[in-house]
Amino acid sequence: MTTASRESSTLYQAADGSELPLLVFEPGDGTPPRAGIVMFHGGALRQGSADTLAPHCRTLAARGILAASAGYRLLGHGAASIDDCIADVRRAIEQFARLADQRGLGASRLASGGSSAGAHLALVAAMIAPNEPAPAPKPGVAAVVALNPAGLDLRSLAPDAQRSLEQQAGIREGRLTDYSMIEFVQPGNPPTLIHHGTRDEVEPIESVRRYRDAMERSGNECTLREYEHAEHGFHYPGNSTHFDDVIADTARFLLDLITAK
Template sequence: MEHSVATATNKPGNRRSAHRYALLGLWLLSCCVASAQSRDTLQLAQRVLPQAQVEIYKQTGPTDLRASIIYPPDNQPGKTYPALVFFFGGGWVRGRVTQFEKACHYFADRGMITIAFDYRVSSRQQTTPFEAVQDARSAMRWVRKNASRLGIQPDRIVAAGGSAGGHLALATAVLDLIDEPGEDQSVSTRPSALVLMNPVTKTTVGGYGYERLGDRAESLSPVAHIRPGIPPTILFHGEADTTVPIQNAEEFCERMQAAGNRCELHRFAGQKHGFFNANQELNQQIIDLTDQFLTRLGYLLPKTNTK
């Protein structure tokens, strides 16, 4: 039987047929490889900011987490700048670093080094919000540890974010018990100021994420960890937000002020969750208000009248 099979495949017609099947198999394999490479390229593109200097700030398992860095136009060796770092929103499930691309370029032009950080999310790495918090705190440690090399003033690092990204920015200031195991905790994660767009400030009952977090909700809830000494905070929130109710933002600011912390809440009538993503006019208004906030803190020079 083995001999007859071998003889049959050696006939000219069968050899041509086998050759065609081999070519077809190679073509299908190349298509699969190209498709996988295309998916990898797309996923990488979603995790970096165009026109940015990209560095890996953390490696965890098979995942390289990237920092997309935009420098001021007048960036010079030996000169240092304040920094503004951004965490994208997406419910700890999805999201892209390009969410704050406009703000990154604007504030770089104003004289800050801006960084958009990638972090683990459940749709890509099958992780929980706790790993996202660990990554945000790792990101702040990376900035501070590399401040001299990057030209960043280590005492002027502002954390910003929207929705779940706003929660991560807050986490760098208040969630001190959620760190990557083995990380050097002598390096502070505390930002100098906070800029928050409809942030998740509460994860317990009445807040966002309680159903997912259950009995671990309070450990991840910033409002439950407010104390004196939290950095100055500016917060932007839509009054028609049904994902993160504005009452959460009001409670957060009230508790901040009661603890002696500075907190500014800017309300936007009729606006729903994530309004700053879709409405370019309001997006620019938030950028302008943030500019004024950072100027008052001394991180930006006042704008000059160009007329």
């Protein structure tokens, strides 16, 4: 395990041609990274920045992982709907793959992930086809790491809650389930690690368990790490004592799973 990280910042081109930040963290001692992950921040698609997950990426880099935190257009700030956010996330993953290739990491050693809404965006990009609400023919990454993800089982919400979310996401009525991840579970989905608190007020732990069970029934690897009494956002440094455990478990998942390919 390395003891420091080397940091740099670059830009990638969003789907509308604007430029967005991509913060890059790699092992500080010059050793080649053994795996890679690009992460997307939370904030209900309306707030947040790439800086939010810098502590996570920095610590993963110190463990031998190429890690990046990417921005994306936010609703009310360049994005008209969640579709714009998803389009940017797909672009960021492509740019990260090019950077990783320059460092000797092929696609089979790369993951995506994020926190809350950002975790949902990473799952959408990995599991849903770009041009229609259908399962992706093949994953764009080798694995996904989701920190208290949202949007796993949207069909289970009450009709009023579904309509409210549709308005918030800038999509027409009846489209919410086009973004409900449990609807797109099929054999061949990428192995997934989920960190979630049992008192999460945004995505109930019961929804996460249903998603985990659906993945396993389809023959996919889906590991759920439950944190007793933890609420949404529990994984940030300073919010709780869980940050170190989340990072250590994520690093093991990436290094054990991806480097074994």
